Amino acid sequence: MIFAKKSLGQNFLKDKSALDAIIEAGKISNEDIILEIGPGEGALTSLLLAKAGKVIAVEKDDRLIPILKEKFSKEIGSGKLELIHEDILNTQIKNLNLEKGEYKIIANIPYYITGELTRIFLESDFYPNTIVFLVQKEVAERIIDEKGSILSVSIKAYGTPEYIKTVKAGSFVPAPNVDSAILAIYDISKKQFETAQITEKDFFTVVKTGFAHKRKILSSNLKELFDPDKIETTWTELNIDKNERAEQITIEKWFEITKKLICGNITV
Numbered sequence: 001m002i003f004a005k006k007s008l009g010q011n012f013l014k015d016k017s018a019l020d021a022i023i024e025a026g027k028i029s030n031e032d033i034i035l036e037i038g039p040g041e042g043a044l045t046s047l048l049l050a051k052a053g054k055v056i057a058v059e060k061d062d063r064l065i066p067i068l069k070e071k072f073s074k075e076i077g078s079g080k081l082e083l084i085h086e087d088i089l090n091t092q093i094k095n096l097n098l099e100k101g102e103y104k105i106i107a108n109i110p111y112y113i114t115g116e117l118t119r120i121f122l123e124s125d126f127y128p129n130t131i132v133f134l135v136q137k138e139v140a141e142r143i144i145d146e147k148g149s150i151l152s153v154s155i156k157a158y159g160t161p162e163y164i165k166t167v168k169a170g171s172f173v174p175a176p177n178v179d180s181a182i183l184a185i186y187d188i189s190k191k192q193f194e195t196a197q198i199t200e201k202d203f204f205t206v207v208k209t210g211f212a213h214k215r216k217i218l219s220s221n222l223k224e225l226f227d228p229d230k231i232e233t234t235w236t237e238l239n240i241d242k243n244e245r246a247e248q249i250t251i252e253k254w255f256e257i258t259k260k261l262i263c264g265n266i267t268v
């Protein structure tokens with residue numbers, strides 16, 4: 001086993017039941033193409049290869065590449081595993097030859113890149129149909145909450161998050177400071193934007209402005225961008241309490257609010 005680098009978020013998953021739960025949450029068929037980010041020493045990769053049609057694994061750590069090449073020489077030779085030595089945050093998704101809605105991301109990634117990676121892949125033109133990630137337990141709980149944070153709203157705008165299972169800190173080597181959870185995001189698409197006929201850019205402008213100042217109520221935050229009368233009319237039409245805060249708004253309401261407010265009314 002290699003010396004784990006903290007800077008690369010290396011906490012290797014050793015618990016077989018957790019690894020099996022990740023695979024099960026992926027609902028993998030032998031036709032599936034899986035993108036695994038951070039294969040590490042290949043614990044999850046082996047299980048993915050046993051179920052999927054093809055696995056593309058992107059690993060940043062130089063030291064792990066020869067280990068993975070040796071461990072999976074047969075699968076790399078047959079083309080079943082494509083091993084890419086890169087930083088996923090610098091990878092051009094379009095160069096991975098993945099088709100929109102036609103692949104799954106299943107990975108145990110470093111926690112500090114969860115938010116950024118989720119955003120990059122959900123917003124991409126080449127988005128996956130499913131994501132299964134390990135995240136900090138509290139983050140997973142906040143994401144599946146009916147209302148919540150910017151991350152939660154952003155995820156629900158594209159798909160359906162599901163809390164699969166808690167994974168105790170002791171399941172990893174080295175053990176992180178907090179417990180984790182397997183989080184799945186199913187049915188990823190841009191359908192909600194198409195149905196509401198609003199752009200992702202407009203939607204996130206409203207959401208980010210709405211969450212901008214934690215202490216303020218939602219309407220006060222939105223006054224930075226929209227006419228107060230328009231906000232008041234919208235609140236009446238959508239039956240929203242005037243003291244409502246951003247974290248109390250459901251995903252359906254965010255789409256309705258954006259649609260009503262955005263009609264030519266951004267003042268900046």
Ligand code: SAM
Nearest residue numbers: 008010011012013038039040060061087088108
């Ligand atoms: N999948 C393995 C497991 O479950 O045991 C390793 C998980 S470990 C939490 C995270 C892995 O992601 C490490 O192998 C690390 O080197 C890799 N990694 C970290 N940052 C990365 C990045 N930006 N791009 C690609 N891989 C990265």
